[in-house]
Amino acid sequence: MARMKFYCDAERCIECNGCVTACKNENEVPWGVNRRRVVTIKDGEPGERSLSVACMHCSDAPCAAVCPVDCFYTTADGVVLHDKDICIGCGYCFYACPFGAPQFPEDGAFASRGKMDKCTFCAGGPEEDHSHEEYSKYGANRLAEGKLPLCAEMCSTKALLAGDANVVSNIYRERVINRGASVLNRGVSYQNASLRQTRGMEGKASNKK
Amino acid sequence: MIGELIDGPLWYFAFGVFVLGVIYRIISILRAGLKKDFSRPRAEGSAGALRTLFSRFIPRRDVATRGRLTVIAGYLFHLGLFALLIFAQPHVTFFSERITGFSWPALPYWAFIVSAELAFIGLLLLWLHRVLHPVTRLLSSIDDYVGIGLVFLVMLTGCLALAQAFEPLRLLHLFLAELLLIYFPFSNLMHAFTFAFSRAYTGATMARKGVNA
Amino acid sequence: MRRALIPHKGYGIGDDWVFYLLILIMLSPLLVMSTASAESGKNTQPIQIPNPSADLWREVRQRDAIAVGNSQVKSADSGVLINPYGDKWRNFRMTQLIPYGGYLLAGMLLLLIIFFIVRGRIKVVSGMSDKKLFRYSLYERTIHWCLAAIFLFLAFTGLILLFGRSLLIPIVGQEFFSLLASASKEGHNLFGPLFAVALVLVFFRFVRRNIYQKGDLTWLLKGGGLIGKGHVPSNFFNMGEKSMFWMLVLVGGVIVGSGLVLVFPVFGQGRVLMELSHVSHGITTLVMIVVIMGHIYIGSVGMEGALDGMTTGYCDLNWAKEHHEQWAELCEEQNEVIMEDEVSRLQGDTKANSMPSSLTQETGQ
Structure with missing residues (x-):
């Protein structure tokens, strides 16, 4: 049983918003809803970094804890999903979520909230897999096809990683070690190390012979 | 099963009862005829009828001051109710699908909510006034309370179904609206149509007598 | 395989896995240095390799203030990365x-x-x-x-x-x-x-x-x-x-x-x-x-x-x-x-x- 996680490598994210676009396109999300967004910290200053955020699929999800109608559930893959037939659009999950993942389509007057919409890890919803109902409510179900979320798959710099937490953390650990090593090895700065080829250090798949 | 009944046959039945009932009531009022007035008319009756029909929308000064609450609440309720009955988006859709076949511009959603608020506060105030004022309480019959209660319930269930996401809530709203439609022609709620006749009659009579009323 | 090594953890990586990664990031310079110095055989002073990722995570996860950034997605609070x-x-x-x-x-x-x-x-x-x-x-x-x-x-x-x-x-x-x-x-x-x-x-x-x-x-x-x-x-x-x-x-x-x-x-x-x-x-x-x-x-x-x-x-x-x-x-x-x-x-x-x-x-x- 895998435990699905996202991780965004801030050293690689170039704020292209490709993940945002990929998500919107793949899941046909309602107008005004962005399941994923890229946040740039220290925009235009030294040390600028960008991170792509969406639902983190927490193990102890605050949204699920506060939901007054108890519409959240966690799949066997550790993906936090919700049932839109139960959701009443109260917005409590939006208050509780640290990442700002729950989104609400404006439904009616004064921006009154419609049913919540959030990242599903491209795992659809409680409806039958690949049914029309599921697609119209929750978007794509790539996980059932054996694919990972499109945002991560389409990430041009492979900054956004998605998949089993162990695999993701292994990949990231390798990157960190290689970067640190290349700093020592070549005397370049950390940022350059993460962008340039390393000599003698087998770090990137593209570099392997 | 019950839902299909409410959404289909019962709706057509209720709507039929409403239309036929209203026509029957109006025709029976018209057929009742007028008592012959042998006096020589001092002025044209129809002009007075027309004038009174509209002038009565503005309350007399003493009514406007002493009954300020009921006048304000009355206008809030009726205007709000008509706005949301005729120009609320879900209603426009419903009417165009079920009755007219064509739709018309609906109110923006916020105006729909505002008119619902106005209608609710107006209805609440009028209802309480009716119960608490000794004179109106004496004048009120069970018919009035049933009418108010049905209108209130229809409005309340409509407001509870605002999310438009739960079919049972919509059906409840529709069911109560059907009950209201069936009840409508045989109750005081007919004042929605008969006010015109009574005002016009009074206006015509007064005008014939040369009274500016 | 890894899970077998830490069986009591089970799903324990859970929502704290970011935190573990963070520790890993912060520790990694030391780790790398020790291996590097062992390879070269030189007796070098430990060199500080500032890891910007660690700084970033420290900044966005800090508990006393909210780090606000910029986002192309324009909505209320979209620039807030983590709201503690x-x-x-x-x-x-x-x-x-x-x-x-x-x-x-x-x-x-x-x-x-x-x-x-x-x-x-x-x-x-x-x-x-x-x-x-x-x-x-x-x-x-x-x-x-x-x-x-x-x-x-x-x-x-x-x-x-x-x-x-x-x-x-x-x-x-x-x-x-x-x-x-x-x-x-x-x-x-x-x-x-x-x-x-x-x-x-x-x-x-x-x-x-x-x-x-x-x-x-x-x-x-x-x-x-x-x-x-x-x-x-x-x-x-x-x-x-x-x-x-x-x-x-x-x-x-x-x-x-x-x-x-x-x-x-x-x-x-x-x-x-x-x-x-x-x-x-x-x-x-x-x-x-x-x-x-x-x-x-x-x-x-x-x-x-x-x-x-x-x-x-x-x-x-x-x-x-x-x-x-x-x-x-x-x-x-x-x-x-x-x-x-x-x-x-x-x-x-x-x-x-x-x-x-x-x-x-x-x-x-």
């Missing part, structure tokens, strides 16, 4: 508001029941008289009941949303409760602004009689006549009623303000403001409900003759003398005492009219 108050709000709601709120309401109910059993219905000691005093005008009664009806509706719908998950879902099931909760939410949102309107009307109508005056302190010191024997003289409203009025106005103002923040998310208000609004909305409404429970108790079963003023507009003279002595005396001085039959006649009560007993009553006070 979300979890605080969650803990407040789940571990404090819901349980303690429930205890508070249940405790108040229990208290009222016990009080009723111990003290019983507070009788008008000298018995109900046949004389009445005019207490509340039609307008005052109308806006009172308007406010009361809206308040009750809002209280019930709000309580359904607050306690429904723990109390109602096990009974009625999730699907039906979802329907009920949706209806409650929409109704609560629609009637909320009306509460503000009714509150403003009530405030302007009753504020003059609710200004504290001489004698109120005595009333408070004597516990409103509940402690010991004898009634404490008071004016049109006593100290308790005045306090309730001001509680209604002030707490009600907070309720209305926070409610409006929550119901109209159109002004770009962020999550932190909404969380704070929700906290204050939750606390103040519970306080309000508890006080109003007491108000309803004393107005209905708790005291004989207390409800009459608000339903018919007239209260009993003896009741007024015992509970609002100063006001009753003032009314008597100004000859405002009305006979019961007169009241019945004014109200068009046919039953009273048919009773010939009115003829035997003395006329004129």
Whole structure:
């Protein structure tokens, strides 16, 4: 049983918003809803970094804890999903979520909230897999096809990683070690190390012979 | 099963009862005829009828001051109710699908909510006034309370179904609206149509007598 | 494979896996250095390799401030990467508001029941008289009941949303409760602004009689006549009623303000403001409900003759003398005492009219 996680490598994210676009396109999300967004910290200053955020699929999800109608559930893959037939659009999950993942389509007057919409890890919803109902409510179900979320798959710099937490953390650990090593090895700065080829250090798949 | 009944046959039945009932009531009022007035008319009756029909929308000064609450609440309720009955988006859709076949511009959603608020506060105030004022309480019959209660319930269930996401809530709203439609022609709620006749009659009579009323 | 090495962890990587990664990132320079120095064989000084990722994560995860960035997705708070108050709000709601709120309401109910059993219905000691005093005008009664009806509706719908998950879902099931909760939410949102309107009307109508005056302190010191024997003289409203009025106005103002923040998310208000609004909305409404429970108790079963003023507009003279002595005396001085039959006649009560007993009553006070 895998435990699905996202991780965004801030050293690689170039704020292209490709993940945002990929998500919107793949899941046909309602107008005004962005399941994923890229946040740039220290925009235009030294040390600028960008991170792509969406639902983190927490193990102890605050949204699920506060939901007054108890519409959240966690799949066997550790993906936090919700049932839109139960959701009443109260917005409590939006208050509780640290990442700002729950989104609400404006439904009616004064921006009154419609049913919540959030990242599903491209795992659809409680409806039958690949049914029309599921697609119209929750978007794509790539996980059932054996694919990972499109945002991560389409990430041009492979900054956004998605998949089993162990695999993701292994990949990231390798990157960190290689970067640190290349700093020592070549005397370049950390940022350059993460962008340039390393000599003698087998770090990137593209570099392997 | 019950839902299909409410959404289909019962709706057509209720709507039929409403239309036929209203026509029957109006025709029976018209057929009742007028008592012959042998006096020589001092002025044209129809002009007075027309004038009174509209002038009565503005309350007399003493009514406007002493009954300020009921006048304000009355206008809030009726205007709000008509706005949301005729120009609320879900209603426009419903009417165009079920009755007219064509739709018309609906109110923006916020105006729909505002008119619902106005209608609710107006209805609440009028209802309480009716119960608490000794004179109106004496004048009120069970018919009035049933009418108010049905209108209130229809409005309340409509407001509870605002999310438009739960079919049972919509059906409840529709069911109560059907009950209201069936009840409508045989109750005081007919004042929605008969006010015109009574005002016009009074206006015509007064005008014939040369009274500016 | 890895999981086998740390079996007790199981899914333990869980939501703290970011944290583990963080530790890893911070430790990694040391790790790399030790391997590098071992390979080169040189005895070099440890070189600090600042890891920007570690700095970044430290910055966005810090607990005392929210790091705000920029995002191409434009909506309220979209630049906030991590909002640590979300979890605080969650803990407040789940571990404090819901349980303690429930205890508070249940405790108040229990208290009222016990009080009723111990003290019983507070009788008008000298018995109900046949004389009445005019207490509340039609307008005052109308806006009172308007406010009361809206308040009750809002209280019930709000309580359904607050306690429904723990109390109602096990009974009625999730699907039906979802329907009920949706209806409650929409109704609560629609009637909320009306509460503000009714509150403003009530405030302007009753504020003059609710200004504290001489004698109120005595009333408070004597516990409103509940402690010991004898009634404490008071004016049109006593100290308790005045306090309730001001509680209604002030707490009600907070309720209305926070409610409006929550119901109209159109002004770009962020999550932190909404969380704070929700906290204050939750606390103040519970306080309000508890006080109003007491108000309803004393107005209905708790005291004989207390409800009459608000339903018919007239209260009993003896009741007024015992509970609002100063006001009753003032009314008597100004000859405002009305006979019961007169009241019945004014109200068009046919039953009273048919009773010939009115003829035997003395006329004129």
